[in-house]
Amino acid sequence: MAMTMSQKILAKHAGLDEVKAGQLIMAKVDLVHGNDITTPVAIREMKKMKQETVFDKDKVVFVMDHFVPNKDITSAKCTQMCRNFATEQGLKNYFDVGKMGIEHALIPEQGLIVAGELSVGADSHTCTYGALGAFSTGVGSTDMAAAMATGELWFKVPAAIKVNLVGKKQKWISGKDVILHLIGEIGVDGALYQSLEFTGPGVGELSMDDRFTICNMAIEAGAKNGIFPVDDKTVDYINAHATKPYTVYEADPDAEYAREITIDLGSLKSTVSFPHLPENTHEIGSFGEIKIDQSVIGSCTNGRIQDIREAAEILRGRKVAPNVRCIVIPATQEIYLEMLKEDLARVFIEAGAVVSTPTCGPCLGGYMGILAPHERCVSTTNRNFVGRMGDTTSEVYLASPAVAAASAVTGRISGPAELGL
Amino acid sequence: MQAAEGKVLKYGDNVDTDVIIPARYLAIQDKEELASHAMEDIDPEFRSKLMAGDIVVGGKNFGCGSSREHAPQVLQTSGVGCVIAESFARIFYRNALNIGLPIVEAPDAAKEIKDGDRVKVDFDAGVITDETTGKTYEAAPFPPFLQKMIEVGGLVNYVNEKM
Numbered sequence: 001m002a003m004t005m006s007q008k009i010l011a012k013h014a015g016l017d018e019v020k021a022g023q024l025i026m027a028k029v030d031l032v033h034g035n036d037i038t039t040p041v042a043i044r045e046m047k048k049m050k051q052e053t054v055f056d057k058d059k060v061v062f063v064m065d066h067f068v069p070n071k072d073i074t075s076a077k078c079t080q081m082c083r084n085f086a087t088e089q090g091l092k093n094y095f096d097v098g099k100m101g102i103e104h105a106l107i108p109e110q111g112l113i114v115a116g117e118l119s120v121g122a123d124s125h126t127c128t129y130g131a132l133g134a135f136s137t138g139v140g141s142t143d144m145a146a147a148m149a150t151g152e153l154w155f156k157v158p159a160a161i162k163v164n165l166v167g168k169k170q171k172w173i174s175g176k177d178v179i180l181h182l183i184g185e186i187g188v189d190g191a192l193y194q195s196l197e198f199t200g201p202g203v204g205e206l207s208m209d210d211r212f213t214i215c216n217m218a219i220e221a222g223a224k225n226g227i228f229p230v231d232d233k234t235v236d237y238i239n240a241h242a243t244k245p246y247t248v249y250e251a252d253p254d255a256e257y258a259r260e261i262t263i264d265l266g267s268l269k270s271t272v273s274f275p276h277l278p279e280n281t282h283e284i285g286s287f288g289e290i291k292i293d294q295s296v297i298g299s300c301t302n303g304r305i306q307d308i309r310e311a312a313e314i315l316r317g318r319k320v321a322p323n324v325r326c327i328v329i330p331a332t333q334e335i336y337l338e339m340l341k342e343d344l345a346r347v348f349i350e351a352g353a354v355v356s357t358p359t360c361g362p363c364l365g366g367y368m369g370i371l372a373p374h375e376r377c378v379s380t381t382n383r384n385f386v387g388r389m390g391d392t393t394s395e396v397y398l399a400s401p402a403v404a405a406a407s408a409v410t411g412r413i414s415g416p417a418e419l420g421l
Numbered sequence: 422m423q424a425a426e427g428k429v430l431k432y433g434d435n436v437d438t439d440v441i442i443p444a445r446y447l448a449i450q451d452k453e454e455l456a457s458h459a460m461e462d463i464d465p466e467f468r469s470k471l472m473a474g475d476i477v478v479g480g481k482n483f484g485c486g487s488s489r490e491h492a493p494q495v496l497q498t499s500g501v502g503c504v505i506a507e508s509f510a511r512i513f514y515r516n517a518l519n520i521g522l523p524i525v526e527a528p529d530a531a532k533e534i535k536d537g538d539r540v541k542v543d544f545d546a547g548v549i550t551d552e553t554t555g556k557t558y559e560a561a562p563f564p565p566f567l568q569k570m571i572e573v574g575g576l577v578n579y580v581n582e583k584m
């Protein structure tokens with residue numbers, strides 16, 4: 001039977017020749033990870049299980065990223081619990097302050113996941129690694145506990161939506177605009193329980209960082225996973241970061257899809273998601289003046305080096321508008337270091353922005369940029385739900401790094417064109 | 422599985438995990454204290470209105486957003502007997518079943534049942550009865566594998582049984 005790319009990876013890991021949409025399977029996982037919020041819950045659940053040790057010390061990864069460096073005593077206790085468990089179990093990949101990064105940027109960068117693998121993480125944006133041609137999906141803490149203990153987990157085989165990418169994108173248009181546009185088209189439950197399988201000649205136009213951003217937000221369309229085919233760019237990325245072997249899977253030409261969508265990259269404009277849902281998309285130029293109080297550039301969606309470079313190109317020699325706070329957060333220590341090497345931190349600081357150590361921080365309203373009542377923020381993050389970044393009357397507008405940087409300069413939601421770029 | 426019976430607290434589409442339990446409370450490890458903040462950003466009176474066994478009804482894509490298991494957990498700890506929705510976000514769906522919080526996907530029931538109605542859900546028969554209006558609805562039954570998991574009390578017990 002013809003299968004999609006996701007279905008082939010699931011079949012392989014379940015030890016089956018074929019699977020079909022809707023089927024329940026038990027599959028072996030290549031990687032299980034959790035963060036400082038979800039791991040403590042998983043540890044407690046695992047302690048109720050008969051199995052006392054993790055199934056494989058090399059394949060269980062903890063990343064402390066949401067509230068670190070710890071923002072208060074309760075979060076310090078969470079990290080302490082993860083740290084103790086990691087030491088006790090002898091985990092090879094435990095990432096704490098000084099080594100950590102935001103998990104979904106860090107895990108591919110550290111070469112912990114490669115094409116053809118099956119990974120689960122107790123964080124919804126685990127779908128990010130589909131950019132590498134892996135099947136990767138977010139689960140809960142009890143799932144994480146079961147997967148840590150046994151190395152396998154139950155899955156319902158998803159149907160898929162085929163997203164055909166064509167055309168060439170224009171300057172300043174990035175992966176963020178592609179995915180916001182798609183979510184605007186199909187809605188926040190448009191791909192519920194399904195895979196988003198990207199394909200077509202436009203794939204080659206997208207950098208790996210664009211693809212990570214796109215897969216990262218697959219969950220914001222309700223998808224179980226997003227996935228890209230493996231091409232030269234993928235192979236180059238894997239060779240530069242990983243040492244383990246990878247496997248290339250391709251969708252069968254006659255695989256069945258629940259739906260097919262075509263996106264012409266050439267016609268995309270800078271896109272912004274208005275509060276309080278990622279599907280409320282508007283193109284720059286189609287709305288009036290929206291003043292902002294804060295601009296956040298970072299997160300697992302857009303804290304990679306390409307994002308930082310784009311924002312820096314816009315902020316270079318310019319100033320952040322009076323009364324606007326601009327917060328730049330590189331997603332990992334390596335990205336931070338690269339930013340220093342390229343002298344980009346200076347660009348931001350001279351512009352009047354702050355540069356932070358890697359952390360999720362403001363993305364989930366944790367710390368480092370919480371909004372007061374009625375404040376507005378343009379942000380390169382992925383969610384703009386009520387109260388996501390602070391007070392329940394505050395507002396988050398999701399956009400690309402280019403838009404977040406340009407808006408920081410003008411003080412209202414703007415594209416780079418307004419600065420003559 | 423037993424039945425759930427109680428009054429309905431009804432909400433709209435896309436009730437996300439950020440409003441079910443805001444991230445600012447996620448470091449709290451005490452279950453009761455954490456649950457005291459359940460739904461406070463969408464309905465500050467949720468906890469005072471809720472009686473043990475009450476039923477939460479939502480629209481489409483209930484539980485979307487973050488994978489935090491704290492979301493079904495605070496509903497369960499607060500005493501919610503069952504969640505009925507037109508559809509659920511998939512991680513919330515997994516999480517709820519994994520921890521043993523009954524949830525039922527039933528589009529017609531979710532649309533028609535009103536806030537304050539008394540509702541009974543018979544999990545074995547797959548029937549939802551709105552006792553206020555007298556109307557009954559069919560609920561999609563769980564596949565056998567999930568029935569087994571729910572019967573033994575969630576994923577932890579299921580894994581232990583297999584070991």
Ligand code: SF4
Pocket residue numbers: 065066102103104123125299300301359360363364381382
């Ligand atoms: S950056 Fe935001 S969305 Fe990404 S893992 Fe952290 S909190 Fe979640």
